[in-house]
Each structure stands twice: as structure tokens, then as C-alpha cells.
Amino acid sequence: MAKHVVADLREKCGTPASLLRDVASEIADEMGAGLEKEGGSKVKMLLSYVDKLPTGREEGLFYGLDLGGTNFRVLRVQLGGNEKHVVNRESREVTIPPHLMSGSYSELFGFIASELAKFVADEERCTNSTNGKKRELGFTFSFPVKQRSVASGTLVKWTKAFAIDDAVGEDVVAELQMAMEKQGLDMHVAALINDAVGTLAGARYYDKDVVAGVIFGTGTNAAYVEKANAIPKWEGELPNSGDMVINMEWGNFYSSRLPITEYDQELDRESLNPGEQIYEKLMSGMYLGEIVRRVLLEISLRSSIFSNIDHTKLRTHFLLRTPHISAMHHDETPDLKIVAEKLEENLAITNTSLETRKLIVEICDIVARRAARLAAAGLAGILKKLGRDCTAQKQRSVIAIDGGLFGHYTKFRECLESTLGELLGEEASKSIAVKHADDGSGIGAALIAASQSQYRNVE
Ligand code: BGC
Numbered sequence: 118m119a120k121h122v123v124a125d126l127r128e129k130c131g132t133p134a135s136l137l138r139d140v141a142s143e144i145a146d147e148m149g150a151g152l153e154k155e156g157g158s159k160v161k162m163l164l165s166y167v168d169k170l171p172t173g174r175e176e177g178l179f180y181g182l183d184l185g186g187t188n189f190r191v192l193r194v195q196l197g198g199n200e201k202h203v204v205n206r207e208s209r210e211v212t213i214p215p216h217l218m219s220g221s222y223s224e225l226f227g228f229i230a231s232e233l234a235k236f237v238a239d240e241e242r243c244t245n246s247t248n249g250k251k252r253e254l255g256f257t258f259s260f261p262v263k264q265r266s267v268a269s270g271t272l273v274k275w276t277k278a279f280a281i282d283d284a285v286g287e288d289v290v291a292e293l294q295m296a297m298e299k300q301g302l303d304m305h306v307a308a309l310i311n312d313a314v315g316t317l318a319g320a321r322y323y324d325k326d327v328v329a330g331v332i333f334g335t336g337t338n339a340a341y342v343e344k345a346n347a348i349p350k351w352e353g354e355l356p357n358s359g360d361m362v363i364n365m366e367w368g369n370f371y372s373s374r375l376p377i378t379e380y381d382q383e384l385d386r387e388s389l390n391p392g393e394q395i396y397e398k399l400m401s402g403m404y405l406g407e408i409v410r411r412v413l414l415e416i417s418l419r420s421s422i423f424s425n426i427d428h429t430k431l432r433t434h435f436l437l438r439t440p441h442i443s444a445m446h447h448d449e450t451p452d453l454k455i456v457a458e459k460l461e462e463n464l465a466i467t468n469t470s471l472e473t474r475k476l477i478v479e480i481c482d483i484v485a486r487r488a489a490r491l492a493a494a495g496l497a498g499i500l501k502k503l504g505r506d507c508t509a510q511k512q513r514s515v516i517a518i519d520g521g522l523f524g525h526y527t528k529f530r531e532c533l534e535s536t537l538g539e540l541l542g543e544e545a546s547k548s549i550a551v552k553h554a555d556d557g558s559g560i561g562a563a564l565i566a567a568s569q570s571q572y573r574n575v576e
Pocket residue numbers: 185186258259260261276277311312313332334335336337338339366368397
């Protein structure tokens with residue numbers, strides 16, 4: 118019976134190259150539709166108002182604040198200018214207390230501002246080098262934001278595990294600025310950006326061939342540089358650079374071609390945002406462990422391979438997390454000891470046979486492989502939209518990727534890279550590189566703050 122459940126899962130999660138090519142084409146089409154008009158596609162294609170990316174010439178001390186999925190990070194960078202890049206950098210990571218993800222906006226931002234204040238106080242103890250200038254900050258806020266300018270915008274909706282009622286429609290920067298003032302912090306928010314935009318900026322700072330920034334972490338998203346005159350919904354004056362970075366919000370992509378199983382449907386129905394972020398729910402770190410948990414529960418209810426276990430834990434949503442399935446998936450011990458450990462620690466499943474443990478590794482493989490292959494289709498979709506997916510195209514294109522899923526789940530990353538090669542073909546692949554941009558998004562915020570600095574023309 119258990120084997121039957123797994124065979125069925127394997128079949129339903131199938132992602133043959135032909136299906137992935139169709140998905141890539143649909144993503145490219147949806148990108149066009151989203152640029153055409155507001156609400157033209159489920160892929161929102163939000164304007165970031167970032168019209169120039171860092172060049173390497175930025176100079177000075179800047180702060181970054183990165184609020185994403187599970188953690189938030191504060192960082193301080195000293196930029197050397199003249200291609201000297203980052204000459205000094207310090208950062209601190211803080212876990213977001215889960216109750217703040219569904220509390221109130223002022224509580225969440227109050228917490229963030231107080232952590233930021235501590236971090237700034239450390240700098241003041243060491244140096245006193247602000248030269249009478251206000252400190253400037255780039256804020257990476259990793260949710261869909263409708264921007265009004267590069268340093269203001271309102272939240273469209275929450276994603277991932279966040280659900281704060283009073284926040285939607287509020288100006289994110291005004292809220293942060295207020296919370297900072299309460300902490301006595303006299304800082305200027307020079308940029309409000311998405312983490313995918315930050316990843317693009319952070320990577321472009323070092324490599325001018327970077328065309329897109331992508332996140333595979335708790336959530337997933339992509340940003341890329343578009344020609345402003347190819348954005349019909351853009352109503353403002355064309356920026357001098359002629360370019361505009363687009364925050365795609367591709368996590369909300371949907372197609373009837375996506376290989377969705379009954380586990381995914383139930384997960385979606387019971388999620389904080391039913392019917393939304395369907396692509397994200399198939400392939401981001403928040404959900405992969407949860408999909409596997411649902412499959413294990415089904416197996417347990419329909420077979421006796423876990424003997425007579427207490428189902429309390431196995432029934433608890435999100436108890437099995439993606440780092441756990443990654444650990445099981447990469448278990449190379451002959452008796453799959455790590456699988457046994459993870460099952461026991463997290464789900465109270467004990468005394469499994471080796472055959473059962475092998476079956477569990479297979480489930481992890483099916484779920485992670487589907488995710489990685491769909492992710493590769495997304496990258497192929499962007500390259501297609503940019504006209505950089507064909508053999509005739511010799512210009513080098515780099516896609517910078519950040520996020521824990523890509524950084525830590527080796528088999529996910531390997532499968533993503535090999536699938537992209539499969540989709541593009543040998544010749545076109547030669548000019549495409551995928552690069553891990555570790556902490557690109559935090560640095561990116563500080564860099565965009567630097568390029569938007571209110572003091573930049575004074576000097
Ligand atoms: C959010 C995006 C974000 C992505 C990665 C998604 O859930 O909607 O704005 O970039 O997660 O953090």
C-alpha cells in the first residue's frame with residue numbers, strides 16, 4: 118500500500134521537459150501580460166522604481182535591514198568607491214518571534230527598530246564618523262509592495278507565514294520611520310526594495326552580466342531589468358537610464374499545467390492564503406517539508422509501515438521542515454541513520470525498517486525534484502522573455518540566486534542547474550551562468566540606498 122501511494126505521487130509530480138518548456142513559455146507570456154496593465158496577470162510584475170543598479174563607485178557607510186521569512190538581518194557596510202567595493206561589513210541576524218508574524222504592524226516594526234537601534238549603538242561606540250550626516254538605510258521588505266517611489270510603497274498582501282491584519286495598504290516606510298523615531302533613531306530610509314531586487318543589485322555590483330536576481334528561500338521570487346519603454350503600464354517619465362527593475366512576484370504564477378497533487382490542494386486550502394502563491398507552494402522552503410509530512414500521514418493512515426504510532430505529531434502542520442527533509446534526502450549512511458533520527462525527533466516515528474526509510478528518501482526526492490525542475494522552468498521563462506535563451510545569443514547572462522533552499526539543499530540546487538541545462542540545450546547553456554549570491558539581498562538594500570543617497574550630488 119505504501120509503495121502504491123509513492124508510485125502515485127511520483128506519477129503526479131512528473132515534470133517531463135516538454136511540460137517544463139510549456140511552463141517556461143507561459144511564464145514569459147504572463148510576464149508580458151503583467152507589464153501590459155495593472156492586474157493583467159497573476160504574475161504582478163511590480164515596478165521597483167529602481168532605474169539604476171550599483172556600479173561599484175558608491176562610497177560611504179550604509180545600513181541594510183532585511184525582513185524576509187524566518188529571520189531578519191541588520192547590516193552595515195562601508196563602501197570604498199572606485200571599484201574598491203565593500204571594504205568593511207558587519208551584520209547581525211535575529212529570529213523573528215513567531216507571535217510577531219500575526220500580531221500588529223507596530224509591534225513587528227517596533228521589534229525591528231529596537232534591534233536596529235542596538236546595532237547602531239555598537240557602531241557609535243566604535244566610531245563617530247557620520248560627519249553630521251544622517252545615517253541612511255535600505256530596507257529589504259520581502260513581500261509584494263506597490264511602490265510609489267524608490268523609497269515608499271504599500272503592502273499588497275502578506276505571503277509566507279505572515280498575517281498581520283492592519284498592515285495591508287499601509288505605507289511600509291512611514292511605519293518603519295515611525296518605529297525608528299520611537300527608538301530615538303535618526304535615520305533616513307533611502308530605499309525600499311524586495312529581496313529579489315536586492316539580490317539582483319548585490320550581484321550586479323560585482324558582475325555587470327547579471328540579468329536577474331532570484332530567491333529560493335522560505336518563499337520564492339525573481340527580479341530582472343526591463344526596458345522602461347517596454348512597460349506599457351508605466352505612466353511616469355522614462356528614466357534616464359531607460360531601464361526599470363521589475364519585481365515579478367512570480368510565486369503567484371499559476372497554470373493548469375502545473376503538476377498539482379491532492380496533497381498540494383489540501384495544503385493550499387488550509388494555508389494562510391488559499392488560492393494564492395500556488396507556484397511558491399510547489400517549490401519554496403516553507404512548503405516542501407510540509408508536503409512530505411502530508412504524504413507520510415497518508416501512508417501512515419493507509420498502511421502499517423510505521424506500526425502503531427501516535428499520530429499527534431504527524432498531524433501537526435509544518436512540524437516537518439525543509440531542512441529536515443534535506444537532511445534525510447542527503448543521508449548517505451548505509452542504514453539511513455539520519456532518516457531514522459529525523460523521523461524520531463520530529464514525528465515520533467520509531468523502529469522503521471530500512472525499506473521504509475528508503476521509501477521516505479524517495480518521497481523527499483520526488484518533492485524536491487519537482488520543485489527544482491519547476492524552478493528551472495521559471496529561470497528559462499525569464500531568459501526567454503529577455504531573448505537570451507537561444508543558440509544565436511552569445512552574450513553572457515548571469516542569474517544570481519539567494520535563499521536558504523538554494524544555499525543549503527544541494528540536491529535541489531544540482532537538479533535545478535542540470536534541468537536548466539536540459540531546457541536550454543548545450544549550445545545556449547554556454548552563455549548562461551547561475552551564481553549563488555549569498556546574502557545578496559541585504560547588501561543590495563545598502564547598495565541601492567547608496568545609489569539613492571540624498572548626499573550623493575553634494576559630494
Ligand atoms: C514574496 C516575495 C519575496 C519571496 C522571497 C514571497 O512570498 O511574495 O515578495 O520576494 O517570497 O522572499
